[in-house]
Amino acid sequence: MFQLEMHYEIHSEQIYQFLYFITFDVQLAEDLMQETFIRAYEARHSYRGDANVLTWLRTIARNIAYDHFKRRKRIRFLRLEENIMIELSAEQLVHIEEEKRELYQAIASLKLNYRMAIVLRKIEGLSIKEAAEILGWNEAKVKNNTERGMLALKKAMGGDLHG
Secondary structure: OOHHHHHHHHHHHHHHHOOOOHHHHHHHHHHHHHHHHHHHOOHHOOOOOOOOOHHHHHHHHHHHHHHHHHHHHHHHHHHHHOOOOOOOHHHHHOOOOHHHHHHHHHOOOOOOHHHHHHHHHHHHHHHHHHHHHHHHHHHHHHHHHHHHHEEEEHHHHHOOOOE
């Protein structure tokens, strides 16, 4: 059984971070995270328990992000336009070191599929199988998008990518 309060307390930060790296917008990530938990609560009776709760929540979050971009027609934009600028407040800029800012800008410049694969595999440390389950892809697609994304990320960082 899905217990909203408990799972929100345990998983909200991870869902927020996942959505932040997809959107690079603090307020939007917060809104989509809230929507994720609302939809999870509404669908709690359909949760079969065969997947990890966090995997189930990330899948819901991914679907909500896709829905948001479709409504805004941004998926098409993200696929065609690879140079997306991150807008950060002055306060946020003060707290983010130069290297992190450059990395975030490089990640934001990636195609959405590359970004999602890298966020799940390299930032959140999920296995190929776990990422495939969340993204609704086969494992080969996860592996290919991760590898291609890392190459694109390395290029965006001027060849300076550790790890």
